[in-house]
Amino acid sequence: MVEMWNIAIQTHADEEAEVCAVPQFKINTEEKWGIGWKYSLKCLNCGYISPVVKLYKEITTGKRGRKAAAVNINLQAGLLDMPLGKSRTRLLQADLDIPPPAESGMSKLSNYVSSKTTDLNNESMRTKVEEVKNDKICGFG
Structure with missing residues (x-):
């Protein structure tokens, strides 16, 4: 989970640094795979969507x-x-x-x-x- 947040924050900073200084993330998509999950996050300020990350x-x-x-x-x-x-x-x-x-x-x-x-x-x-x-x-x- 921590890795997912780090990926989202880093890619957001790389791609949207000039547009959005303070990101505000929420869960965008979630997909269940048995008892494992995949998530992506979305910035509410600029609309940036992070890559999907497997949490397993x-x-x-x-x-x-x-x-x-x-x-x-x-x-x-x-x-x-x-x-x-x-x-x-x-x-x-x-x-x-x-x-x-x-x-x-x-x-x-x-x-x-x-x-x-x-x-x-x-x-x-x-x-x-x-x-x-x-x-x-x-x-x-």
Whole structure:
């Protein structure tokens, strides 16, 4: 958020320095991406509109379409180990006045995170089995 304000103030100063000495910003656009957001600001004095800034980091999933927001993947990874499911998470967010992400998007990310977690667990187990096989003390080597 601080980076967004700094970008808006700096670009406003570079482009509108002679026209507007004291900017007064308000939110111009906001776009929700799961639980991440993108914003742009507008100066009420001169009409300057800042570039749109993502308030989340993106992660390449290898699938078509927009990149996933890291915060959305982290939410799904956290939900894997909790009895709280997608529906209850959405209800909790709505009760806290946080616009919940779409259930279909949460399902897609949940499937992605589950498959990556399974792959990670399989690789870890494969490594441990190899270590046991190569260990002379256990008599397997």
